[in-house]
Amino acid sequence: MKAFVLAEPGKVKWFDAPEPQLVPYGAILKPVAVTPCSSDVHTVFGGGSKKQDNLVLGHECIAEVVSVGENVCDFKTGDRVAVPAITPDWREKSIQEGNDRHASAPFSGHQLGRTQPGVFSERFLIKDADTTLAHIPQKISEEQALMSVDVVTTGFTGAEYADIKIGDTVCVIGIGPIGLMAVAGAKLRGAARIIAVGTRPKCVQLAKYYGATDVLSYKEGDIVQQVKELTNGIGVDATIIAGGTAEVLTQAYDMTRYGIGTISNINYFGGTGYLPLPIFSGGRGMCGKTLHMELAKGGRARIERIMSMIEFGRVDPTPLVTHHLYGLDKVEEALYLMRDKPADLVKVMVHCE
Structure with a gap:
């Protein structure tokens, strides 16, 4: 499948990545809309720790569920969901101590596009759907849902x-x-x-x-x-x-x-x-x-609470989306927009469908 990856420090490319493999508690999703983050810019152009070869980038996404594992209870094929940028492993013991963002290792809550394949691909895996994915209320727009997964919660x-x-x-x-x-x-x-x-x-x-x-x-x-x-x-x-x-x-x-x-x-x-x-x-x-x-708060409950704030008019992140691009292949252009920051840019939304 087509995926947008980190080729080497400072360079990105499109790559024929392997299909994600479904796990019992997980879900495979296809992106509906994505947006590059300044963190993606840092990952590509800012150095830092060595990343795995051909790492799929991206951690801000709303998506459609393609399939779910046998142990998934609350989501089904066809559901449209918000995918939190921060996806802790809620089964880690340290989370019972309140350490949800650094439970098993530093930054263990920030996995997508960092230690596991991100969302800038035709399909991607979320390992634990019920604790991670967030239902999008009917009254919430795609722009609002997309901004909730990282920008608003951070x-x-x-x-x-x-x-x-x-x-x-x-x-x-x-x-x-x-x-x-x-x-x-x-x-x-x-x-x-x-x-x-x-x-x-x-x-x-x-x-x-x-x-x-x-x-x-x-x-x-x-x-x-x-x-x-x-x-x-x-x-x-x-x-x-x-x-x-x-x-x-x-x-x-x-x-x-x-x-x-x-x-x-x-x-x-x-x-x-x-x-x-x-x-x-x-x-x-x-x-x-x-x-x-602090690293941003994430997980299903957090993002559903954020979207409740939007649903009931406490905050509207829609004006943050200043640029719209169409097609998954526009992710590369969007990344460079976020790097170069033209004067009228705040966030760019890539519509994948």
């Missing part, structure tokens, strides 16, 4: 781990699609003031749409100083990092309040080396600031 993860309280002031650094959903999540959790940091005009427009009260540009001066000026020198109650290079962690510490402040990172830092923790704004080790470094 942005909301950032807001959840920021421990936002009613009336808080929050800064979201980076307003790509993930940051935009962090803005939306901060608003839903009760933030009074939401300061977004970003420059691309389309993203600035959407940040205001999703609840940002202020938008700052790093091109107009030091963002820490700008945040301090907006908050009378106090800083923000919570900072969500959704973009930037290593220095952004220092900036987040610098702008976050002593004693009760929380920093929630959902940003991917490429390469190796170290992330700097500032000594001064870290209170010389005693600042009372909490730091969370």
